[in-house]
Amino acid sequence: MKSSIVIVGAGAAGLMAALELSDHYDITVLEMHDQPGGRIRTVDKKYFPQPVEDGAEFVHGELPVTLELLHKAGINYTAVxxxxxxxxxxxxxxxxxxxxxxxxxxxxxxxxxxxxxxxxxxxxxxxxxxxxxxxxxxxxxxxxxxxxxxxxxxxxxxxxxxxxxxxTNFRVNGGYGRLISYMEQQCREKGCRFMYQQTASRVEWTEGRVDVFTNENKVFTAQKILITQPVAVLGNPASKAFIHFDPEPVEYLAAAQDIxxxxxxxxxxxxxxxxxxxxxxxxxxxxxxxxxxxxxxxxxxxxxxxxxxxxxxxxxxxxxxxxxxxxxxxxxxxxxxxxxxxxxxxxxxxxxxxxxxxxxxxxPTPQSPTASALLRTPLKHTIYFCGEALYEGKSPGTVEAALVSGRQMAAIIRSNKQ
CATH class of the missing domain: 3.90.660.10 (Polyamine Oxidase; Chain A, domain 2)
Structure with a gap:
């Protein structure tokens, strides 16, 4: 029987981690919105001649992970x-x-x-x-x-x-949302469950177990949790996506504010x-x-x-x-x-x-390297964080950074499998 993990956030990092972990874990992805993508959102708008990109729009160069996924999905892209x-x-x-x-x-x-x-x-x-x-x-x-x-x-x-x-920058033909749809479909085919309009608000945890409570009165239990939301929401009670931890990883939440x-x-x-x-x-x-x-x-x-x-x-x-x-x-x-x-x-x-x-x-701030290194460190093999702020490398694109971070953290989780 597979071990279980809850992934909070169905953006690029969360989807990549889900893809990489689905052969090894029973995956549940919680997303506060009604669709995947995070800051990637392609929409059709009246009076516009083509889809509109709310967030990410460009592939900033020959970025290997992004282009690898586009090739796998059969999605073309065009040089700007x-x-x-x-x-x-x-x-x-x-x-x-x-x-x-x-x-x-x-x-x-x-x-x-x-x-x-x-x-x-x-x-x-x-x-x-x-x-x-x-x-x-x-x-x-x-x-x-x-x-x-x-x-x-x-x-x-x-x-x-x-x-x-x-x-050279590129645009994804038909919009970045096509790539997100492909990744979500691949995750579903591998058995991942997506729970939309579920806002994780509280995590009660001990080593080897997490109980994730949502604002929609649902509870999801797993052995591990991977949080992929922007680090700004960690330790910020004013954010709609703020998560209260019990017990609270004080050092980690403080580090998030240094990015x-x-x-x-x-x-x-x-x-x-x-x-x-x-x-x-x-x-x-x-x-x-x-x-x-x-x-x-x-x-x-x-x-x-x-x-x-x-x-x-x-x-x-x-x-x-x-x-x-x-x-x-x-x-x-x-x-x-x-x-x-x-x-x-x-x-x-x-x-x-x-x-x-x-x-x-x-x-990046002067404190970011130390903060990022801490947030990439698993908390008792139970709580993990990833996202574009936490990847290791020098990617010039936020989507690429998120994808790389998701892949990197998935590798760490697999290596810590218990």
Missing amino acids: EGAFYRVIDGHWTQEEEMIEGWDELLSRMKSADAGMTLSQFLDKYYSEEKYHSFRKEVIRYANGFDLADENLASARALYDEWKNEQE GMGSVIKVQLSFSPAFWEADRPDTGFIISDEAIPTWWTQRPDEAAMLTGWLGGPPAAKWMNADTGSIVDMGIQSLSAIFNTDEKMIRSLLLGSHVCTWESAYTY
């Missing part, structure tokens, strides 16, 4: 195309590489003290007035692409991520026609100094869609804003970027879709 533009004070510059001085920045970051935050690093090396604009660009990049708070993020760790970024968690707002707008095509038909990505600074098209697909991205501390200020206000901010940003009448842009708008993710993406 289009020119990269920087728009500052209304001035457009096509960028083949990062801003001037970026290579020198990385060289200095490589030797930064392990305990130095990005803001401390910039204060040390770029405090002069002549670097004012450069500092803003670096902070904007850390906020936008890593969702990082420059006052908390590790300069050395950001260097490790930035130097490993790959030039940075960033927020993001994603606004997607559908137009007819694509008003930017007249002057900038090759547009792929735009980084600007507007309220919503980062935008991209669907190239090589010619769909008349623009996606705006606001991340890090600037996004946190808008978490409680209504959808209409965020769409207005997006249209105002586009009006300034393209030097186009705001009323004209509104007249061409067919549909809008806004998704907010609060404290959902991780970034």
Whole structure:
């Protein structure tokens, strides 16, 4: 008879762990939402020419685990195309590489003290007035692409991520949700049970046994538990996904708070026609100094869609804003970027879709390595944690990191099988 394990969370990490463990364990997956995927969510929206990605959208390079799964699933993917533009004070510059001085920045970051935050690093090396604009660009990049708070993020760790970024990104044809559906199907075929709309709220445990209580008045008993939720929910009673442990692993919960968690707002707008095509038909990505600074098209697909991205501390200020206000901010940003009448842009708008993710993406702090190492350590061969914050490696993509972490923790669980 197989030993039993409860996996909390049906995101990429939880699904990968379930796939890897299903031959060895009796698996029950608890998911608080009505579908799998976590921060991967592909939806069909009225007035949009193709599926919309609420969360993860890109495969950031030749990432082996993600591409392996796509190949197994028979799902194709397409290289992202289009020119990269920087728009500052209304001035457009096509960028083949990062801003001037970026290579020198990385060289200095490589030797930064392990305990130095990005803001401390910039204060040390770029405090002069002549670097004012450069500092803003670096902070904007850390906020936008890593969702990082420059006052908390590790300069050395950001260097490790930035130097490993790959030039070619891909999109999953038909959306990332296809990969999630494939993984869920494979898990079901291996006998895994999925319990949706079941929010784990309390775990009573002793070595070799866990009782998992949900907000829906269900109890699930197993010999082990693997928790794959974002580390921000651990030790945060304000979170809807907060789990109370009895007894409480105090050291582990404290460690979870040492890993940075960033927020993001994603606004997607559908137009007819694509008003930017007249002057900038090759547009792929735009980084600007507007309220919503980062935008991209669907190239090589010619769909008349623009996606705006606001991340890090600037996004946190808008978490409680209504959808209409965020769409207005997006249209105002586009009006300034393209030097186009705001009323004209509104007249061409067919549909809008806004998704907010609060404290959902991780970034490295100086304390992260120690915290991650502890959270990867099994608690009396009974409680385990995994997720994109806890993988070992230098993956440039959050989905890849989650998949790798799920696989790594599954291997540890199998090695600890009792």
